[in-house]
Amino acid sequence: MSGSPPPKAAGLSVFFPAYNDSGTIASMVIRAVQAASELTPDYEVIVVNDGSTDATAQLADELARTYPNVRVVHHPKNRGYGGALQTGFRSATKGLIFYTDGDAQYDPAELSALWAKMTPDTDLVNGYKISRSDPLHRVIIGRLYHYTVCALFGLTVRDVDCDFRLMRRSIFERIQLEKKSGVICLEMMKKIQDAGFRIVEVPVHHYHRAFGRSQFFNVRRILKTAVDVMRLWFALVVRRQHRRSPVERIVDPRDAADLNVPQS
Numbered sequence: 001m002s003g004s005p006p007p008k009a010a011g012l013s014v015f016f017p018a019y020n021d022s023g024t025i026a027s028m029v030i031r032a033v034q035a036a037s038e039l040t041p042d043y044e045v046i047v048v049n050d051g052s053t054d055a056t057a058q059l060a061d062e063l064a065r066t067y068p069n070v071r072v073v074h075h076p077k078n079r080g081y082g083g084a085l086q087t088g089f090r091s092a093t094k095g096l097i098f099y100t101d102g103d104a105q106y107d108p109a110e111l112s113a114l115w116a117k118m119t120p121d122t123d124l125v126n127g128y129k130i131s132r133s134d135p136l137h138r139v140i141i142g143r144l145y146h147y148t149v150c151a152l153f154g155l156t157v158r159d160v161d162c163d164f165r166l167m168r169r170s171i172f173e174r175i176q177l178e179k180k181s182g183v184i185c186l187e188m189m190k191k192i193q194d195a196g197f198r199i200v201e202v203p204v205h206h207y208h209r210a211f212g213r214s215q216f217f218n219v220r221r222i223l224k225t226a227v228d229v230m231r232l233w234f235a236l237v238v239r240r241q242h243r244r245s246p247v248e249r250i251v252d253p254r255d256a257a258d259l260n261v262p263q264s
Contacts, residue, residue: 011094023211082184
């Protein structure tokens with residue numbers, strides 16, 4: 001891969017989708033501020049509080065008052081992981097966007113490894129877990145999910161669900177994300193790959209969840225995810241809807257209110 005890492009003048013948006021992450025969000029934001037400021041003077045850090053019922057909202061607001069480059073977008077009600085990601089991407093104002101979860105299973109300091117690989121001929125730097133620090137049943141389910149969806153959707157990335165990504169904001173001029181659930185990551189990677197964007201992968205560490213619990217690993221959610229995956233497969237693989245329809249910038253009315261986006 002030719003080219004050089006982004007110059008220090010490149011703008012960077014960092015955002016965290018956060019739901020009941022009061023035990024970790026402060027440390028994640030502080031580490032993100034430190035990491036981003038070492039890479040570029042033009043950065044912002046955004047917390048998307050997805051209707052948390054704990055102290056996440058109050059902590060995020062206090063961080064925004066403390067750090068001038070930090071701001072918060074609040075969802076009055078929980079919209080799901082996909083809804084939080086969509087808000088994060090719409091909120092970002094810089095040319096490069098990095099996101100990871102607010103639960104501290106990834107270290108924002110490793111953003112520098114992704115930044116070094118974001119050359120002029122790269123559109124997305126995708127992290128992949130060196131080793132998953134989860135209970136054995138979650139590791140097994142995660143690997144089964146990965147191999148199954150890669151086969152169904154023809155994906156070539158090493159880790160579909162590693163939520164540690166640096167990408168160009170211009171990607172979203174050509175693709176539109178629609179899913180509100182966790183399958184948004186699958187939707188995003190399929191659409192990015194099919195659009196011909198150039199992807200580089202970088203190994204990153206994955207850490208044990210020290211606070212809270214996963215919202216995904218229960219029977220009801222796994223069954224719901226299976227249904228969502230098959231619906232997405234029918235839309236993107238069988239009907240190939242994303243290849244036929246031009247992208248329209250659709251703003252959810254709730255997002256327009258949250259982000260002060262004028263509605264047409």
